[in-house]
Amino acid sequence: MQLAEFNKAHRADAAAVLRPCIDIQRWVDQIADSRPFSSRGELLGLARYAAAPFTAEEVRAALAHHPRIGERPSASTAEASMSRSEQAGVDPADAAVAGALAQGNRAYEDKFGRVFLIRAAGRTAPEILAALRERLASTPEQEDVIVAQQLREIALLRLEGVISE
Template identity: 30%
Template sequence: MSIDELNDYGRVQFVEKLGAVLEHSPWVAESAWELGPFVSKEDLHEKMMRIVRLSPAKRILKLFRAHPDLAARLVAGEYSSREQRDAGLDRLEPAEVEAFMSMNRTYTDKFGFPFIMAVRGKTKDEMLSAMGMRIEQDPETEWQEALAQIDRIAGFRLDDLIDESCVEERADRHA
């Protein structure tokens, strides 16, 4: 869809299209709809992330906790399932699954939410390494890192959903 099509949607249709961009948190899309129209995919992304960052800590924590553990065999959102599958996390050896599960437990016990990482383009070794390094961070630093990862994830998902080539073509015709 184009940003123009998205701008033409009513609230319900807008939330249907974008409600899953931030894991099980359609409230972000609902709030973003009120900030439209959007001039670009980047404008939409920035406004969605501003909504998240300005939310109360309890609401952000709920967003964090909506994310699945990496390599978990539990039901995850459509985007997360695909992203983890594309990263090969559905094809791990038993010892690798145990390593991820152990790191997930350690991380969640320390921070109170699952390890969040934009896995697109990452290998399983890079993910495990990042988990190991991030477990050592202090809670405030890791909170900010989790937000940064959600920002990256949302950017990837919006890139997949919104085609801005038609905006460029329209601009070229009017130039």
């Protein structure tokens, strides 16, 4: 969608464009209500500002929509499509990496009580696996900060992908 079109869209339509980027109502509302934007840079700057910080409850809610790394969603939603694209570097046919990711995902969920979240876009499966193993050594408090940062990165990358100048 072009920025000019986004600026002129009905509020509900603008929110529908934003929600697949990250389903955090406050973030969606703040951006939709701040239109019009004079540039894509202004939009992204506001999106970055609105995402810092996400509350613990917002993070929990957003994580409910994220699949495990290595498990691509099959739904036909915009969010599922974005997730499949972001995980393109994870080849499900690579049994060794898929098995290691599955094992790491289980260990992470056992320790932290949520799915492992990482901005997968631009990362290879070995890089994701290394980050997963490294983050298993984090404390819950450290991991809360990392997860919120990863959510911000995902939201901004997705927004960059859906709004053009």
